Amino acid sequence: MGQIEWAMWANEQALASGLILITGGIVATAGRFTQWYFGAYSIAAGVFVCLLEYPRGKRAKGTTMERCGQKYMTTVLKLFGPLTRNYYIRAVLHLMLSVPAGFLLATILGTACLAIASGIYLLAAVRGEQWMPIEPKPRQRPQVGATIKQPPSNPPPRPPAEARKKPSEGEEAAAGVSAGGPQANPIPVTDEVV
Amino acid sequence: MMGCWILHEGLTIILVLSWLGVNLYLFIDTFRWYEEEESFHYTRAILGSTLAWARASALCLNFNCMLILLPVSRNLISFIRGTSICCRGPWRRQLDKNLKFHKLIAYGIAVNATIHIVAHLFNLERYHLSQTEEAGGLVAALSKLGNAPNETYLNPIRTFHTNTTTELLKTIAGITGLVISLALILIMTSSTEFIRQVSYELFWYTHHVFIIFFISLAIHGAGRIVRGQTPESLSLHNVTFCRDHYAEWQTATQCPVPQFSGKEPSAWKWVLSPVVLYACERIIRFWRFQQEVVITKVVSHPSGVLELHMKKRSFKMAPGQYILVQCPAISSLEWHPFTLTSAPQEDFFSVHIREAGDWTRALLKAFGAEGQAPKEPWSLPRLAVDGPFGAALTDVFHYPVSVCIAAGIGVTPFAALLKSIWYQCCDSQTQLKLSKVYFYWICRDARAFEWFADLLLSLETRMSEQGKTHFLSYHIFLTGWDENQAIHIALHWDENNDVITGKLSFPCLVGVFSCGPKALSKTLQRMCHLYSSADPRGVHFYYNEESF
Numbered sequence: 062m063g064q065i066e067w068a069m070w071a072n073e074q075a076l077a078s079g080l081i082l083i084t085g086g087i088v089a090t091a092g093r094f095t096q097w098y099f100g101a102y103s104i105a106a107g108v109f110v111c112l113l114e115y116p117r118g119k120r121a122k123g124t125t126m127e128r129c130g131q132k133y134m135t136t137v138l139k140l141f142g143p144l145t146r147n148y149y150i151r152a153v154l155h156l157m158l159s160v161p162a163g164f165l166l167a168t169i170l171g172t173a174c175l176a177i178a179s180g181i182y183l184l185a186a187v188r189g190e191q192w193m194p195i196e197p198k199p200r201q202r203p204q205v206g207a208t209i210k211q212p213p214s215n216p217p218p219r220p221p222a223e224a225r226k227k228p229s230e231g232e233e234a235a236a237g238v239s240a241g242g243p244q245a246n247p248i249p250v251t252d253e254v255v
Numbered sequence: 256m257m258g259c260w261i262l263h264e265g266l267t268i269i270l271v272l273s274w275l276g277v278n279l280y281l282f283i284d285t286f287r288w289y290e291e292e293e294s295f296h297y298t299r300a301i302l303g304s305t306l307a308w309a310r311a312s313a314l315c316l317n318f319n320c321m322l323i324l325l326p327v328s329r330n331l332i333s334f335i336r337g338t339s340i341c342c343r344g345p346w347r348r349q350l351d352k353n354l355k356f357h358k359l360i361a362y363g364i365a366v367n368a369t370i371h372i373v374a375h376l377f378n379l380e381r382y383h384l385s386q387t388e389e390a391g392g393l394v395a396a397l398s399k400l401g402n403a404p405n406e407t408y409l410n411p412i413r414t415f416h417t418n419t420t421t422e423l424l425k426t427i428a429g430i431t432g433l434v435i436s437l438a439l440i441l442i443m444t445s446s447t448e449f450i451r452q453v454s455y456e457l458f459w460y461t462h463h464v465f466i467i468f469f470i471s472l473a474i475h476g477a478g479r480i481v482r483g484q485t486p487e488s489l490s491l492h493n494v495t496f497c498r499d500h501y502a503e504w505q506t507a508t509q510c511p512v513p514q515f516s517g518k519e520p521s522a523w524k525w526v527l528s529p530v531v532l533y534a535c536e537r538i539i540r541f542w543r544f545q546q547e548v549v550i551t552k553v554v555s556h557p558s559g560v561l562e563l564h565m566k567k568r569s570f571k572m573a574p575g576q577y578i579l580v581q582c583p584a585i586s587s588l589e590w591h592p593f594t595l596t597s598a599p600q601e602d603f604f605s606v607h608i609r610e611a612g613d614w615t616r617a618l619l620k621a622f623g624a625e626g627q628a629p630k631e632p633w634s635l636p637r638l639a640v641d642g643p644f645g646a647a648l649t650d651v652f653h654y655p656v657s658v659c660i661a662a663g664i665g666v667t668p669f670a671a672l673l674k675s676i677w678y679q680c681c682d683s684q685t686q687l688k689l690s691k692v693y694f695y696w697i698c699r700d701a702r703a704f705e706w707f708a709d710l711l712l713s714l715e716t717r718m719s720e721q722g723k724t725h726f727l728s729y730h731i732f733l734t735g736w737d738e739n740q741a742i743h744i745a746l747h748w749d750e751n752n753d754v755i756t757g758k759l760s761f762p763c764l765v766g767v768f769s770c771g772p773k774a775l776s777k778t779l780q781r782m783c784h785l786y787s788s789a790d791p792r793g794v795h796f797y798y799n800e801e802s803f
Contacts, residue, residue, distance in 0.1 A: 064613070065454040073444040081440070088373050094380045095418070117449075126449050166419040167376045170436055177441070
């Protein structure tokens with residue numbers, strides 16, 4: 062299956078489980094079901110899981126899409142160092158959190174989902190994955206001269222002038238230079254640092 | 256502006272609203288039925304409104320589960336596209352949005368599933384509580400029904416000394432319900448856009464849990480746990496009168512003990528046809544997999560691009576379409592999409608494959624694209640091909656003027672198109688509606704697509720040989736900058752010149768086609784609305800999107 066980053070899926074699954082725990086907990090508490098206090102626990106556990114799982118970890122390769130506003134929780138998670146980095150700890154934590162919710166029917170789906178997330182985290186941990194915070198890219202002051210890109214030195218491929226019977230039109234300026242010279246840019250190039 | 260948007264997106268909006276309307280109608284109609292139906296009066300006495308909530312959402316679930324397999328039956332969609340029933344324009348474009356419909360229906364399933372689960376949680380709790388000592392009156396009397404012989408039960412929970420979880424796991428509905436919910440959640444968490452980008456294989460393989468989903472759905476109602484009074488019992492037992500005389504049911508002949516029966520399962524009736532249709536779809540894919548694909552030419556371009564020319568019996572394509580390719584030697588389950596880069600007029604079909612992941616890397620290696628000596632034809636791995644599947648570019652020929660914009664790898668479908676345009680315009684027999692093509696190509700540097708640059712060059716030469724130099728006008732924007740900046744430059748360049756609208760005779764339709772990043776298509780869509788004239792006699796830019 063190639064290099065699947067299991068932790069990414071475990072993260073989505075755990076976040077979904079957190080939401081399901083919260084929903085089940087609210088139903089049980091609001092409906093005053095038998096043993097509804099498990100529902101209250103479930104809401105608390107669900108909120109905790111959601112906060113823990115909200116900041117996405119960085120992928121091993123490629124760019125990672127951040128969740129909206131996740132940098133605040135990322136800062137908090139970084140403080141815990143290995144506790145949040147290590148996926149074995151997360152797997153065990155999620156398994157333990159899921160058990161009490163299993164005593165109540167309304168939250169049993171949350172238990173099952175969180176247990177599955179725990180299993181996927183275990184798989185990720187076995188494969189050596191780790192949670193790495195997504196750091197904001199530092200703004201670099203560019204050095205003048207190094208960032209001015211040279212326009213392409215070769216013109217786009219053109220047949221010899223005899224074969225081209227097109228009259229020169231305004232929009233042909235992109236290609237309307239004689240072969241051999243440097244490409245003149247259709248509009249003035251300004252270096253915009255983003 | 257708003258008016259233009261409505262005009263262009265109108266049919267999609269109508270379809271979505273229709274779907275929503277049918278959902279609402281089914282929900283409300285079922286809800287009212289269960290709230291008012293006499294045979295469920297006693298069930299309602301125990302459960303209250305949550306019975307109706309559960310049943311209404313169940314019907315919507317049946318409806319949506321019936322629909323969900325249809326937008327992903329690729330061959331069915333290609334078949335519909337091929338027939339002339341809904342051939343042109345707006346209806347064809349809806350077929351291109353099939354994945355969006357699939358996702359919309361999935362969200363509908365998720366919402367209804369949530370309502371259904373929550374309602375049944377309440378139902379189970381109420382059934383359980385009605386077995387307590389404190390439960391009085393009618394509810395208690397109803398719950399005791401079934402204890403004596405000759406009595407049918409109403410309350411599936413027979414005693415208070417149990418818990419709802421155990422009771423759930425004793426019923427078919429409960430177990431299958433849990434399995435269905437888990438399957439749905441696994442499918443949804445592995446289908447987020449992020450996961451699809453991280454690992455398409457994970458998304459694809461996990462999605463096959465839908466098989467478990469549909470099997471469990473079909474047997475979900477087999478336990479007949481939704482119970483209502485039988486018609487015979489209703490005729491003997493007048494509910495309106497007898498509900499207040501429950502103490503006398505055992506004795507009085509005026510109110511014999513009410514008899515109940517379970518509702519028979521109906522989900523299988525809804526999903527049977529789409530499941531059979533989808534099974535046929537997969538069989539067609541398997542059959543196409545078995546068909547022989549002859550590789551007639553392998554070209555390894557210096558830019559790391561592999562060009563494959565293939566032949567397959569009765570393979571017919573249109574420019575802009577794509578095929579699914581499988582290489583059993585690499586992976587027996589993976590099918591990967593590639594746009595066709597040959598024209599229909601050629602006697603072979605071709606794709607250009609660039610390294611973009613594990614599978615493509617392995618394919619390039621297997622075909623000797625890594626600079627070693629060319630491989631012997633007999634040592635090349637076998638390929639299977641499914642398709643071709645439809646895409647929007649076939650509409651290019653239906654407009655008098657077409658504007659094609661390609662960014663980066665999005666240039667591939669236009670290879671087939673431009674070749675096909677050349678064949679058609681140089682064939683003096685065919686009278687083309689299309690009279691002018693503007694082609695814009697934006698990419699970081701042309702090296703990765705040097706095969707396409709060669710194609711453009713040869714097309715231009717051949718067109719000028721035929722004296723049709725004015726037919727195709729192309730512009731290449733090479734940039735090592737951010738693609739967004741390049742797109743910005745490309746689009747605003749023409750804003751100043753107003754080239755296209757200035758040269759057209761009114762009324763005119765201009766088809767705009769693009770293939771590239773989402774930012775490009777969003778901007779182009781906006782531009783098309785902006786520059787389209789509100790006057791039906793003016794110039795209209797119709798935007799067609801291509802996406803994988």
